[in-house]
Amino acid sequence: MKRLVTALLAVLVLVLGCSQAPQARATVSPVRHIPVLEYHGISTTPLKVSYAPYNVDLPAFKRQMSWLHSQGYQTITADQYVKWIYGKPASLPAKPILITFDDGRIDSPLALPALHHYGYHATMFAVTQFADEGSAGNKSWESWDQLVSNGWDLQFHAGAKGHSTPGNPYYCRASLANSQKDITNGLAELKAKTGVTSQTWAVPNGCWTASLVQWAVTKFKVIWLEGSMPDAATAKKYHMRYRVEIANGQYEKLSYLQSQISDPRFDLNGGF
Secondary structure, eight states: OHHHHHHHHHHHHHHHHHHTSOOOOOOOOOOOBOOEEEEOOEESSOOOSTTGGGOEEHHHHHHHHHHHHHTTOEEOOHHHHHHHHTTOOOOOOSSEEEEEEETTBTTGGGGHHHHHHTTOOOEEEEEHHHHHHOOTTBOOTGGGHHHHTTTOEEEEEEOSSSSOBTTBOOGGGSOHHHHHHHHHHHHHHHHHHHOOOOSEEEOGGGOOOHHHHHHHTTTOSEEEEESSOOOHHHHHHTTEEEEEEOOSGGGGSHHHHHHHTTOGGGBTTTTO
């Protein structure tokens, strides 16, 4: 009898041991680096307008998207980026990238076929004044539906007076009160026209003041800059993040994008 009990116990231990054996688990390293590209318009012919230096030729744009795809990059939204910065759960691809456009140029849809080809989408930073006018190369509110319906998301750039136009200086050259009023009104109009509550703000021309940023951080979770960045303490305190501008001439060459894609300012810690 003892032998039978002993044998049964041995079998039970063996079964339990097998059922509780640790399972192999795939370990995925957290994303530590997300490049952010800044475009304006897309050109198919040489332009003779004031904003021409900010546009990228369509063939150059296609080469850039092809190279990004060959490197395994997949696009994300601004909201996904915000979750990543704040350490919240975000479903991210292995090599995420955020592709952004500024101003709402009327030629922005020229980017759609190349983006579609690789399953990409982009984020548009809106200037409400430009959308209200719907002229001088800028898209009206109604025409933005084409971008949204193609998977683009909208975020805030400037209101009626925050972008450099005749009589309307950049925010860093306007009074704090006027800048605050313009951003508040712009956000309200963006919400009313599109239903979007913008979590991020792309500062026009990267032109900011300390007092404005101290106020803006109560409105936005991420504040985007281009070019030079502030000191580490300021950047971290106000969640100021870097975008690289891709523009006409040498700045639209594929070699330039390749040289910028690993910039440490795209790291989770902002390169600090």
